Amino acid sequence: MLDPVMFTGGVYKHDLVTELIEDLGGYLLQKNVTQSEVILLMLVPHEDMPALEAMTKELKGKLERAPLAGTEIAVVTPTLAIHHLPHPACDVAEYIRRHGAKSNMIGMGRGVAREISQMDEFETALINEHDAVVFTFGNFADCILKKEHLYRTLTVPVIVTGGPEMKKEDLPYAFEYVKNVGRIAHRSRKATEIGSLDNIIAAVGRALDSVRASISKDPLTTTPPRAMEVVREQVPDVTQSLSPLPIALNLNGLRIKLPYEEYGEAVAGVEFDEGVTLGEIAKVMPSRMKNYILVRILPVSETGFVV
Amino acid sequence: MEMDPLEVFEVEMPGEGYGAEKYREIIMDILQDLGLIRSIGRLYVYVDIEAPYFAVFGMIRGKLPPLKVEDVGDLVAAEGGYQITVEDEEHMAGLIRALWGAYGREKVEQPDRNVLVVLSEESPGGLVVADTETEFRRDLLDALVRIAPEGFRNRRNEMAKDNFFFLAAEETITPEIIAEAKEKLGGMRDA
Structure with missing residues:
Protein backbone atom coordinates (compact mmCIF):
# COMPACT_ATOMS: atom_id res chain seq x y z
CA MET A 1 0.00 0.00 0.00
CA LEU A 2 1.53 3.29 -1.14
CA ASP A 3 0.61 6.58 0.53
CA PRO A 4 0.51 9.71 -1.63
CA VAL A 5 2.29 12.60 0.11
CA MET A 6 3.58 16.05 -0.70
CA PHE A 7 6.87 17.35 0.75
CA THR A 8 7.49 21.09 0.86
CA GLY A 9 10.85 22.36 2.03
CA GLY A 10 14.13 24.01 1.15
CA VAL A 11 16.17 22.99 -1.89
CA TYR A 12 19.20 22.45 0.37
CA LYS A 13 19.58 18.74 1.12
CA HIS A 14 16.25 17.81 -0.47
CA ASP A 15 18.05 15.04 -2.39
CA LEU A 16 18.23 13.20 0.94
CA VAL A 17 14.45 12.86 0.70
CA THR A 18 14.52 11.60 -2.88
CA GLU A 19 17.24 9.08 -1.98
CA LEU A 20 15.24 7.89 1.01
CA ILE A 21 12.17 7.39 -1.18
CA GLU A 22 14.24 5.33 -3.62
CA ASP A 23 15.65 3.20 -0.80
CA LEU A 24 12.19 2.59 0.65
CA GLY A 25 10.82 1.44 -2.70
CA GLY A 26 8.59 4.47 -3.15
CA TYR A 27 8.24 6.66 -6.22
CA LEU A 28 8.95 10.31 -6.90
CA LEU A 29 6.14 11.56 -9.13
CA GLN A 30 6.94 15.21 -9.53
CA LYS A 31 9.60 17.66 -8.44
CA ASN A 32 8.96 21.41 -8.62
CA VAL A 33 11.74 23.79 -7.73
CA THR A 34 10.62 27.36 -7.13
CA GLN A 35 13.63 29.52 -6.26
CA SER A 36 14.77 28.24 -2.86
CA GLU A 37 11.81 25.98 -2.24
CA VAL A 38 11.06 22.54 -3.55
CA ILE A 39 7.79 20.62 -3.74
CA LEU A 40 8.03 16.84 -4.09
CA LEU A 41 5.07 14.68 -4.89
CA MET A 42 5.70 11.09 -3.86
CA LEU A 43 4.23 7.66 -3.26
CA VAL A 44 5.65 6.11 -0.10
CA PRO A 45 5.06 2.61 1.37
CA HIS A 46 2.63 3.03 4.24
CA GLU A 47 4.77 1.17 6.80
CA ASP A 48 7.79 3.41 6.09
CA MET A 49 6.03 6.70 6.69
CA PRO A 50 7.69 7.23 10.12
CA ALA A 51 11.12 7.23 8.43
CA LEU A 52 10.04 9.92 6.01
CA GLU A 53 8.36 11.90 8.79
CA ALA A 54 11.60 11.85 10.81
CA MET A 55 13.60 12.99 7.78
CA THR A 56 11.11 15.81 7.11
CA LYS A 57 11.37 16.97 10.70
CA GLU A 58 15.16 16.99 10.50
CA LEU A 59 15.09 19.08 7.30
CA LYS A 60 12.39 21.37 8.77
CA GLY A 61 10.11 20.67 5.85
CA LYS A 62 6.40 20.04 5.70
CA LEU A 63 4.76 16.73 4.87
CA GLU A 64 1.13 16.62 3.79
CA ARG A 65 -1.14 13.90 2.50
CA ALA A 66 -1.97 14.49 -1.16
CA PRO A 67 -5.05 12.33 -1.70
CA LEU A 68 -5.27 12.99 -5.44
CA ALA A 69 -1.58 12.33 -6.27
CA GLY A 70 -0.95 10.16 -9.30
CA THR A 71 -4.15 11.10 -11.12
CA GLU A 72 -5.12 13.41 -13.94
CA ILE A 73 -8.32 15.43 -13.64
CA ALA A 74 -9.93 17.45 -16.42
CA VAL A 75 -11.66 20.73 -15.59
CA VAL A 76 -14.07 21.53 -18.39
CA THR A 77 -15.65 24.93 -19.09
CA PRO A 78 -18.27 25.61 -21.78
CA THR A 79 -15.86 28.00 -23.56
CA LEU A 80 -12.65 29.88 -22.88
CA ALA A 81 -14.40 33.27 -22.84
CA ILE A 82 -14.37 35.84 -20.03
CA HIS A 83 -17.76 34.56 -18.81
CA HIS A 84 -16.28 31.27 -17.64
CA LEU A 85 -12.64 32.09 -17.03
CA PRO A 86 -10.66 32.80 -14.95
CA HIS A 87 -13.24 32.48 -12.17
CA PRO A 88 -14.19 29.97 -10.99
CA ALA A 89 -12.64 27.38 -13.34
CA CYS A 90 -9.05 28.41 -12.53
CA ASP A 91 -9.83 28.31 -8.81
CA VAL A 92 -11.10 24.75 -9.16
CA ALA A 93 -8.13 23.65 -11.27
CA GLU A 94 -5.62 25.26 -8.91
CA TYR A 95 -7.29 23.75 -5.86
CA ILE A 96 -7.20 20.28 -7.40
CA ARG A 97 -3.53 20.80 -8.24
CA ARG A 98 -2.79 21.74 -4.64
CA HIS A 99 -4.15 18.39 -3.56
CA GLY A 100 -1.65 16.57 -5.72
CA ALA A 101 -3.51 15.81 -8.93
CA LYS A 102 -2.48 16.95 -12.38
CA SER A 103 -5.35 19.13 -13.55
CA ASN A 104 -5.88 20.01 -17.20
CA MET A 105 -8.25 22.78 -18.24
CA ILE A 106 -10.35 22.12 -21.31
CA GLY A 107 -12.56 24.74 -22.95
CA MET A 108 -15.17 23.26 -25.26
CA GLY A 109 -15.54 24.59 -28.78
CA ARG A 110 -19.33 24.73 -28.72
CA GLY A 111 -20.31 24.28 -25.11
CA VAL A 112 -22.41 27.40 -24.70
CA ALA A 113 -26.15 27.96 -24.64
CA ARG A 114 -28.98 25.71 -23.66
CA GLU A 115 -30.27 24.67 -27.05
CA ILE A 116 -27.20 24.72 -29.30
CA SER A 117 -24.46 23.35 -27.02
CA GLN A 118 -22.73 20.21 -28.22
CA MET A 119 -19.59 18.19 -27.70
CA ASP A 120 -17.74 16.44 -30.49
CA GLU A 121 -16.01 13.08 -30.64
CA PHE A 122 -12.51 14.50 -30.21
CA GLU A 123 -13.47 16.36 -27.03
CA THR A 124 -15.17 13.27 -25.62
CA ALA A 125 -12.10 11.11 -26.36
CA LEU A 126 -9.74 13.71 -24.90
CA ILE A 127 -11.73 13.93 -21.66
CA ASN A 128 -11.95 10.13 -21.48
CA GLU A 129 -8.14 10.00 -21.25
CA HIS A 130 -8.41 11.48 -17.74
CA ASP A 131 -9.28 9.73 -14.48
CA ALA A 132 -12.19 12.01 -13.62
CA VAL A 133 -13.69 15.22 -14.94
CA VAL A 134 -15.14 18.33 -13.31
CA PHE A 135 -17.71 20.26 -15.38
CA THR A 136 -18.22 23.88 -14.33
CA PHE A 137 -21.74 25.05 -15.11
CA GLY A 138 -23.58 28.23 -14.22
CA ASN A 139 -26.28 29.58 -11.95
CA PHE A 140 -29.46 28.54 -13.76
CA ALA A 141 -30.98 25.23 -12.67
CA ASP A 142 -32.76 24.90 -16.00
CA CYS A 143 -29.49 25.12 -17.98
CA ILE A 144 -27.72 22.58 -15.77
CA LEU A 145 -30.54 20.10 -16.40
CA LYS A 146 -30.55 20.67 -20.14
CA LYS A 147 -26.78 20.39 -20.62
CA GLU A 148 -26.68 16.77 -19.60
CA HIS A 149 -26.01 15.64 -23.18
CA LEU A 150 -22.53 17.19 -22.95
CA TYR A 151 -21.29 14.53 -20.54
CA ARG A 152 -23.70 11.66 -21.15
CA THR A 153 -21.27 9.77 -23.40
CA LEU A 154 -18.23 10.06 -21.12
CA THR A 155 -16.89 6.89 -19.53
CA VAL A 156 -14.98 8.57 -16.68
CA PRO A 157 -16.81 9.73 -13.54
CA VAL A 158 -18.26 13.23 -14.00
CA ILE A 159 -18.47 15.77 -11.18
CA VAL A 160 -20.90 18.51 -12.14
CA THR A 161 -20.57 21.85 -10.37
CA GLY A 162 -23.08 24.66 -10.50
CA GLY A 163 -24.81 27.26 -8.40
CA PRO A 164 -28.28 26.16 -7.33
CA GLU A 165 -29.33 23.21 -5.23
CA MET A 166 -30.15 20.23 -7.44
CA LYS A 167 -31.60 16.83 -6.73
CA LYS A 168 -29.32 13.87 -7.32
CA GLU A 169 -32.00 11.99 -9.27
CA ASP A 170 -32.32 14.88 -11.74
CA LEU A 171 -28.74 14.34 -12.89
CA PRO A 172 -28.51 10.56 -13.44
CA TYR A 173 -25.37 10.72 -15.59
CA ALA A 174 -23.33 12.75 -13.10
CA PHE A 175 -21.30 10.93 -10.48
CA GLU A 176 -21.94 13.77 -8.06
CA TYR A 177 -23.22 17.33 -8.09
CA VAL A 178 -21.50 20.08 -6.10
CA LYS A 179 -23.57 23.21 -5.47
CA ASN A 180 -22.62 26.82 -4.69
CA VAL A 181 -19.88 27.04 -7.32
CA GLY A 182 -21.68 28.56 -10.33
CA ARG A 183 -20.58 31.61 -12.26
CA ILE A 184 -18.80 34.26 -10.20
CA ALA A 185 -16.83 37.32 -11.27
CA HIS A 186 -14.30 37.40 -8.47
CA ARG A 187 -11.67 35.09 -6.96
CA SER A 188 -12.85 32.47 -4.49
CA ARG A 189 -11.67 33.70 -1.12
CA LYS A 190 -14.66 33.72 1.24
CA ALA A 191 -14.92 30.82 3.66
CA THR A 192 -18.08 29.53 1.95
CA GLU A 193 -16.41 29.60 -1.46
CA ILE A 194 -13.33 27.74 -0.21
CA GLY A 195 -15.73 25.30 1.48
CA SER A 196 -17.33 24.60 -1.90
CA LEU A 197 -13.89 23.93 -3.39
CA ASP A 198 -13.26 21.47 -0.54
CA ASN A 199 -16.54 19.76 -1.47
CA ILE A 200 -15.29 19.37 -5.04
CA ILE A 201 -12.05 17.77 -3.80
CA ALA A 202 -14.06 15.36 -1.62
CA ALA A 203 -16.32 14.48 -4.57
CA VAL A 204 -13.32 13.94 -6.86
CA GLY A 205 -11.76 11.73 -4.17
CA ARG A 206 -14.92 9.59 -4.04
CA ALA A 207 -15.02 9.39 -7.85
CA LEU A 208 -11.39 8.20 -7.95
CA ASP A 209 -12.12 5.65 -5.24
CA SER A 210 -14.92 4.24 -7.38
CA VAL A 211 -12.51 3.93 -10.33
CA ARG A 212 -9.93 2.26 -8.06
CA ALA A 213 -12.58 -0.15 -6.81
CA SER A 214 -13.54 -1.17 -10.33
CA ILE A 215 -9.86 -1.61 -11.31
CA SER A 216 -9.24 -3.78 -8.24
CA LYS A 217 -11.83 -6.29 -9.47
CA ASP A 218 -9.48 -7.08 -12.36
CA PRO A 219 -6.08 -5.70 -11.30
CA LEU A 220 -3.57 -4.21 -13.72
CA THR A 221 -0.59 -6.31 -14.84
CA THR A 222 1.76 -3.77 -13.28
CA THR A 223 1.27 -0.54 -11.37
CA PRO A 224 1.53 2.76 -13.27
CA PRO A 225 4.30 4.14 -10.97
CA ARG A 226 6.45 1.08 -11.70
CA ALA A 227 5.94 1.48 -15.45
CA MET A 228 6.87 5.16 -15.05
CA GLU A 229 10.09 4.25 -13.25
CA VAL A 230 11.11 1.81 -16.01
CA VAL A 231 10.31 4.27 -18.80
CA ARG A 232 12.30 6.97 -17.01
CA GLU A 233 15.33 4.66 -16.77
CA GLN A 234 15.24 3.27 -20.31
CA VAL A 235 14.03 6.29 -22.29
CA PRO A 236 16.24 8.95 -20.70
CA ASP A 237 15.12 11.59 -23.23
CA VAL A 238 11.93 11.95 -21.25
CA THR A 239 13.83 13.81 -18.53
CA GLN A 240 14.72 16.45 -21.16
CA SER A 241 11.03 17.12 -21.92
CA LEU A 242 10.13 20.71 -21.11
CA SER A 243 6.74 19.81 -19.64
CA PRO A 244 6.47 20.41 -15.91
CA LEU A 245 5.40 16.80 -15.50
CA PRO A 246 7.13 14.74 -18.25
CA ILE A 247 5.30 11.56 -17.25
CA ALA A 248 1.79 12.05 -15.92
CA LEU A 249 0.27 9.15 -14.02
CA ASN A 250 -3.26 7.90 -14.54
CA LEU A 251 -4.96 5.23 -12.48
CA ASN A 252 -4.70 2.80 -15.40
CA GLY A 253 -1.58 3.97 -17.22
CA LEU A 254 0.66 6.88 -18.13
CA ARG A 255 0.86 9.85 -20.42
CA ILE A 256 4.41 10.36 -21.64
CA LYS A 257 5.17 13.81 -22.99
CA LEU A 258 7.32 12.81 -25.94
CA PRO A 259 6.28 12.73 -29.63
CA TYR A 260 4.62 9.41 -30.47
CA GLU A 261 6.16 9.09 -33.96
CA GLU A 262 9.70 9.33 -32.61
CA TYR A 263 9.46 7.54 -29.27
CA GLY A 264 6.41 5.26 -29.54
CA GLU A 265 8.50 2.19 -30.37
CA ALA A 266 11.14 2.92 -27.76
CA VAL A 267 8.47 3.19 -25.07
CA ALA A 268 6.77 -0.03 -26.19
CA GLY A 269 10.17 -1.78 -26.15
CA VAL A 270 11.01 -0.83 -22.56
CA GLU A 271 11.85 -4.02 -20.65
CA PHE A 272 10.98 -4.99 -17.08
CA ASP A 273 13.31 -7.07 -14.84
CA GLU A 274 10.96 -10.04 -15.35
CA GLY A 275 11.74 -10.05 -19.07
CA VAL A 276 8.50 -8.68 -20.51
CA THR A 277 8.29 -5.45 -22.46
CA LEU A 278 5.83 -2.64 -21.86
CA GLY A 279 4.32 -3.24 -25.33
CA GLU A 280 3.34 -6.78 -24.23
CA ILE A 281 1.48 -5.75 -21.10
CA ALA A 282 0.08 -2.40 -22.22
CA LYS A 283 -1.40 -0.57 -25.17
CA VAL A 284 0.97 2.15 -26.33
CA MET A 285 -0.91 4.62 -28.51
CA PRO A 286 -0.93 8.27 -29.56
CA SER A 287 -2.69 10.56 -27.10
CA ARG A 288 -5.36 13.07 -28.14
CA MET A 289 -3.35 15.66 -26.23
CA LYS A 290 -0.75 17.15 -28.59
CA ASN A 291 1.34 14.28 -29.98
CA TYR A 292 2.06 12.65 -26.66
CA ILE A 293 2.20 8.93 -25.96
CA LEU A 294 -0.63 7.30 -24.05
CA VAL A 295 0.04 4.03 -22.22
CA ARG A 296 -2.90 1.95 -20.99
CA ILE A 297 -1.81 -1.03 -18.87
CA LEU A 298 -3.77 -4.23 -19.58
CA PRO A 299 -5.56 -6.05 -16.76
CA VAL A 300 -4.48 -9.48 -15.50
CA SER A 301 -7.46 -11.12 -17.24
CA GLU A 302 -5.90 -10.22 -20.60
CA THR A 303 -2.23 -10.95 -19.94
CA GLY A 304 -2.58 -13.76 -17.39
CA PHE A 305 0.32 -12.65 -15.19
CA VAL A 306 1.51 -9.92 -12.83
CA VAL A 307 4.92 -8.21 -12.94
CA MET B 1 -33.16 63.92 -12.81
CA LEU B 64 -20.48 63.55 -18.08
CA PRO B 65 -18.73 66.71 -19.28
CA PRO B 66 -15.80 66.19 -21.67
CA LEU B 67 -12.38 66.33 -20.00
CA LYS B 68 -10.47 69.52 -20.87
CA VAL B 69 -6.80 70.44 -20.56
CA GLU B 70 -7.47 72.60 -17.48
CA ASP B 71 -9.10 69.58 -15.78
CA VAL B 72 -6.12 67.24 -16.12
CA GLY B 73 -3.21 69.56 -15.21
CA ASP B 74 -2.15 72.90 -13.71
CA LEU B 75 -1.98 75.54 -16.40
CA VAL B 76 0.35 78.57 -15.98
CA ALA B 77 1.48 81.18 -18.46
CA ALA B 78 5.19 80.88 -19.16
CA GLU B 79 7.67 82.67 -21.38
CA GLY B 80 6.44 82.42 -24.96
CA GLY B 81 3.54 80.10 -24.15
CA TYR B 82 1.87 78.02 -21.47
CA GLN B 83 3.19 75.35 -19.12
CA ILE B 84 1.05 72.37 -18.07
CA THR B 85 2.03 70.26 -15.06
CA VAL B 86 0.23 66.93 -14.91
CA GLU B 87 -0.26 65.14 -11.58
CA ASP B 88 -2.26 62.13 -12.74
CA GLU B 89 -0.56 60.52 -15.71
CA GLU B 90 -3.64 58.58 -16.77
CA HIS B 91 -4.54 61.21 -19.37
CA MET B 92 -0.96 62.13 -20.42
CA ALA B 93 -1.15 60.26 -23.72
CA GLY B 94 -4.49 61.81 -24.62
CA LEU B 95 -3.25 65.26 -23.62
CA ILE B 96 -0.15 65.10 -25.82
CA ARG B 97 -2.21 63.80 -28.73
CA ALA B 98 -4.72 66.65 -28.36
CA LEU B 99 -1.96 69.28 -28.16
CA TRP B 100 -0.13 67.85 -31.18
CA GLY B 101 -3.37 67.92 -33.13
CA ALA B 102 -4.12 71.53 -32.23
CA TYR B 103 -0.66 73.15 -32.35
CA GLY B 104 1.60 70.75 -34.27
CA ARG B 105 4.48 68.69 -32.90
CA GLU B 106 7.08 71.47 -33.14
CA LYS B 107 5.06 73.71 -30.82
CA VAL B 108 4.81 71.17 -27.98
CA GLU B 109 7.80 70.44 -25.74
CA GLN B 110 8.19 68.06 -22.84
CA PRO B 111 11.10 69.20 -20.67
CA ASP B 112 10.20 66.81 -17.90
CA ARG B 113 8.21 63.59 -17.48
CA ASN B 114 5.11 65.36 -16.16
CA VAL B 115 5.60 68.84 -17.65
CA LEU B 116 4.49 70.06 -21.07
CA VAL B 117 5.18 73.46 -22.63
CA VAL B 118 3.00 74.77 -25.45
CA LEU B 119 4.39 77.60 -27.56
CA SER B 120 1.22 79.52 -28.21
CA GLU B 121 -0.30 82.95 -27.69
CA GLU B 122 -3.67 81.67 -26.58
CA SER B 123 -4.38 79.40 -23.63
CA PRO B 124 -4.92 75.71 -24.45
CA GLY B 125 -7.15 75.38 -21.35
CA GLY B 126 -10.37 74.74 -23.27
CA LEU B 127 -8.97 71.98 -25.50
CA VAL B 128 -10.81 68.64 -25.13
CA VAL B 129 -8.52 65.83 -23.96
CA ALA B 130 -10.94 62.93 -23.66
CA ASP B 131 -14.56 62.48 -24.49
Missing part, protein backbone atom coordinates in the same frame (compact mmCIF):
# COMPACT_ATOMS: atom_id res chain seq x y z
CA GLU B 2 -31.10 63.69 -9.61
CA MET B 3 -30.24 60.13 -8.59
CA ASP B 4 -27.89 58.47 -6.15
CA PRO B 5 -25.43 55.92 -7.57
CA LEU B 6 -27.37 52.69 -8.09
CA GLU B 7 -30.23 53.86 -5.85
CA VAL B 8 -32.49 51.19 -7.39
CA PHE B 9 -31.09 47.80 -8.43
CA GLU B 10 -33.55 45.02 -9.07
CA VAL B 11 -33.02 41.58 -10.57
CA GLU B 12 -35.97 39.37 -11.43
CA MET B 13 -35.70 35.81 -12.72
CA PRO B 14 -38.92 33.83 -12.33
CA GLY B 15 -38.21 30.31 -11.09
CA GLU B 16 -34.47 30.95 -10.61
CA GLY B 17 -34.14 32.49 -7.16
CA TYR B 18 -30.55 31.40 -6.75
CA GLY B 19 -29.62 32.71 -10.20
CA ALA B 20 -31.13 36.13 -9.40
CA GLU B 21 -29.12 36.41 -6.21
CA LYS B 22 -25.86 35.35 -7.93
CA TYR B 23 -26.38 37.57 -10.95
CA ARG B 24 -26.74 40.53 -8.58
CA GLU B 25 -23.23 39.74 -7.31
CA ILE B 26 -21.85 39.24 -10.82
CA ILE B 27 -23.30 42.54 -12.05
CA MET B 28 -21.89 44.39 -9.01
CA ASP B 29 -18.45 42.79 -9.54
CA ILE B 30 -18.31 43.67 -13.22
CA LEU B 31 -19.61 47.24 -12.79
CA GLN B 32 -17.07 47.73 -10.02
CA ASP B 33 -14.24 46.35 -12.19
CA LEU B 34 -15.07 48.81 -14.96
CA GLY B 35 -15.75 51.72 -12.57
CA LEU B 36 -19.31 52.28 -13.76
CA ILE B 37 -21.35 52.15 -10.56
CA ARG B 38 -21.23 55.91 -9.95
CA SER B 39 -22.56 56.65 -13.42
CA ILE B 40 -25.65 54.45 -13.22
CA GLY B 41 -28.68 55.60 -11.23
CA ARG B 42 -31.19 52.79 -11.57
CA LEU B 43 -30.83 49.30 -12.96
CA TYR B 44 -33.50 46.72 -13.70
CA VAL B 45 -32.66 43.22 -14.90
CA TYR B 46 -35.25 40.73 -16.09
CA VAL B 47 -34.44 37.21 -17.24
CA ASP B 48 -36.89 34.71 -18.66
CA ILE B 49 -35.10 31.38 -18.68
CA GLU B 50 -37.93 29.63 -20.51
CA ALA B 51 -37.85 31.87 -23.60
CA PRO B 52 -34.86 32.46 -22.99
CA TYR B 53 -33.76 36.09 -22.95
CA PHE B 54 -31.79 38.47 -20.74
CA ALA B 55 -32.97 42.09 -20.57
CA VAL B 56 -31.51 45.12 -18.81
CA PHE B 57 -32.86 48.64 -18.48
CA GLY B 58 -30.77 51.31 -16.82
CA MET B 59 -30.91 55.03 -16.15
CA ILE B 60 -27.76 57.07 -16.48
CA ARG B 61 -26.93 59.70 -13.84
CA GLY B 62 -26.50 62.97 -15.70
CA LYS B 63 -24.21 63.63 -18.62
CA THR B 132 -15.59 60.80 -21.23
CA GLU B 133 -19.15 60.36 -22.42
CA THR B 134 -18.10 58.21 -25.39
CA GLU B 135 -15.70 56.24 -23.18
CA PHE B 136 -18.46 55.65 -20.65
CA ARG B 137 -20.86 54.35 -23.31
CA ARG B 138 -18.19 52.02 -24.67
CA ASP B 139 -17.41 50.66 -21.20
CA LEU B 140 -21.10 50.27 -20.45
CA LEU B 141 -21.68 48.16 -23.54
CA ASP B 142 -18.60 46.09 -22.72
CA ALA B 143 -19.98 45.51 -19.22
CA LEU B 144 -23.40 44.45 -20.55
CA VAL B 145 -21.86 41.96 -22.97
CA ARG B 146 -19.77 40.53 -20.13
CA ILE B 147 -22.75 40.31 -17.79
CA ALA B 148 -25.16 38.54 -20.15
CA PRO B 149 -24.80 34.73 -20.06
CA GLU B 150 -22.46 33.63 -22.81
CA GLY B 151 -24.90 31.47 -24.69
CA PHE B 152 -27.06 34.51 -25.37
CA ARG B 153 -25.31 35.58 -28.52
CA ASN B 154 -27.99 37.58 -30.29
CA ARG B 155 -27.91 41.05 -28.82
CA ARG B 156 -29.71 44.33 -29.24
CA ASN B 157 -29.06 47.59 -27.49
CA GLU B 158 -30.78 50.93 -27.51
CA MET B 159 -28.77 53.82 -26.08
CA ALA B 160 -30.67 57.02 -25.36
CA LYS B 161 -29.46 60.24 -23.75
CA ASP B 162 -30.29 59.27 -20.20
CA ASN B 163 -31.18 55.58 -20.34
CA PHE B 164 -30.26 52.33 -22.06
CA PHE B 165 -31.98 49.07 -22.93
CA PHE B 166 -30.09 45.86 -23.63
CA LEU B 167 -31.47 42.52 -24.72
CA ALA B 168 -29.62 39.25 -25.32
CA ALA B 169 -31.20 35.99 -26.43
CA GLU B 170 -30.30 32.55 -27.72
CA GLU B 171 -32.75 32.57 -30.62
CA THR B 172 -33.29 35.30 -33.19
CA ILE B 173 -34.62 38.45 -31.55
CA THR B 174 -38.14 39.22 -32.78
CA PRO B 175 -40.20 42.39 -32.23
CA GLU B 176 -42.44 40.30 -29.94
CA ILE B 177 -39.52 39.40 -27.65
CA ILE B 178 -38.45 43.05 -27.51
CA ALA B 179 -41.99 44.16 -26.69
CA GLU B 180 -42.34 41.49 -24.00
CA ALA B 181 -39.00 42.37 -22.39
CA LYS B 182 -39.85 46.08 -22.39
CA GLU B 183 -43.23 45.37 -20.85
CA LYS B 184 -41.68 43.26 -18.05
CA LEU B 185 -39.04 45.91 -17.35
CA GLY B 186 -41.73 48.61 -17.44
CA GLY B 187 -43.69 46.62 -14.87
CA MET B 188 -40.64 46.48 -12.60
CA ARG B 189 -40.16 50.24 -12.86
CA ASP B 190 -43.78 51.01 -12.03
CA ALA B 191 -43.91 48.61 -9.09
